[in-house]
Structures are given as C-alpha cells and as structure tokens.
Amino acid sequence: MIRLHDYPPSGNCYKVRLLLAQLGIPYERVEWDTRAGETHTPEFLRINPAGKVPVLETEGGELLAESNAILSYLAEGTSLLPEGRFERAQVLRWMSFEGSIHQPSLAVARFLVKFVEMTDEYRAMLRQKQKEGYVALELMEGHLEGKDFFVGDCYSIADIALYAYTHVAHEGGFDLRPFPAIRGWLERLSAQPKYVPMAEG
Ligand SMILES: N[C@@H](CCC(=O)N[C@@H](CS)C(=O)NCC(=O)O)C(=O)O
Secondary structure: OEEEEEOOOOHHHHHHHHHHHHHOOOEEEEEOOHHHOHHHOHHHHOOOOOOOOOEEEOOOOOEEEOHHHHHHHHHOOOOOOOOOHHHHHHHHHHHHHHHHHHHHHHHHHHHHHHHOOOOHHHHHHHHHHHHHHHHHHHHHHHHHOOOOOOEOOEOOHHHHHHHHHHOOHHHHOOOOOOOHHHHHHHHHHHOOOOOOOOOOO
8 A cells, every 4th residue: 555654734745645535545644743853863764865754655665755746646647637748747837836936935934933933033034935925826826817727727736736835825924815816726626526624634
C-alpha cells in the first residue's frame, strides 16, 4: 500500500491527502511532527535528505518528495492531469507559480501567524510576506475571472496545489473579501466529490 509521510497541519501534505481522497486511493499515514524537529532526525533524513514532508512512498518502496511532484505522479492517467501538451504545461505553470510565489508568501505568512512567537523581526517579515501574498492573490483573481478552474474547463491538480494554502489564507492574516473570483473557486473546490477538509484529511 502507498504510504504518505505526513504532518496534519501542513498545507503541502494536505494537497496530497486531498488528491488521494478524490482518487479513492487507500494509503497509510506516518506522521512526523515538523515543529518538534522530527523531520531532521537521521531516521527521517534517510527518507528525505531535505528534511521536509510530504514524502510519498510508492508500493514498490520508491520515495518521492515535493508536494507538486507527488500530485503529478498520482494524477497521471486521471482526469486531474490533462493529456494535451499545452494544458499539461499550463498545469505545470500554475504549480510552479504555487511553489515559487504563492507558497513562499501565503504559507510562510500563515506559519508566522500560527506557529511563531512574534518579535519585531518576524512582524516585519510577516508584513513583507503579506505584501507578496496579495500580489499572488491579485494574479489568481485576474486569471480566474470568468473561469471555473485554473486550466481549461477542468478541475486539475493545479487547482489542488493552489487550494491548499489559499483556503486557509485568513490564518495568515489575508482578507479574501476583495477577491470574488477566488472565493467562488474555493467554493467550487470544496463542493467536488470526495472532498476532504484539511483537518480530517
Ligand atoms: N516545496 C516543498 C515544501 C515542503 C515543506 O516546506 N514542508 C514543511 C511542512 S509544510 C516541512 O516539512 N518543514 C519542516 C522543516 O523545514 O524543517 C513541497 O512543496 O513539498
């Protein structure tokens, strides 16, 4: 059986749990408490030398790190990863955007608000991350106007990748009221069959 090396509060791990649930794939979970440093133990570093979850362990025992790589692996051959060359590249585009612009701002802001004891230095960092996060949200809003999903007319892993930290953006101090297209898209995603929320994922 597939095994997921997981940490429940992590949006990156939730992306994988959401996709596994929607594809109806059974899996085992091994939890590592990142805040207690468990992903930097010799035992975990053998699983991922980068010291980060999620990591997927395939049925054959292969190890795959990086949430968006895991989404691509699991979605292969399903409707969640389009077949057309251009559409697949668009999925990659939005997952790259998530990894390079969206996650480093929205996920880090959430981390600072939720998990870090505030100092002046962290407060300044939070302000910067929120500024960058709003730029990412503006871009998403512009793209989603008049569209149901990020790529073509279909729900894809690009949506799942971006959903994870957008639906908890308020936890990082973001106000989504000025973003009606994003709010509509969030509702559409949570209405998908076999949706699981983050806490129960
Ligand atoms: N780019 C990676 C980021 C993974 C990541 O930052 N994981 C966090 C939890 S959300 C982690 O394991 N942090 C532990 C640490 O850095 O010590 C991905 O998309 O999977």
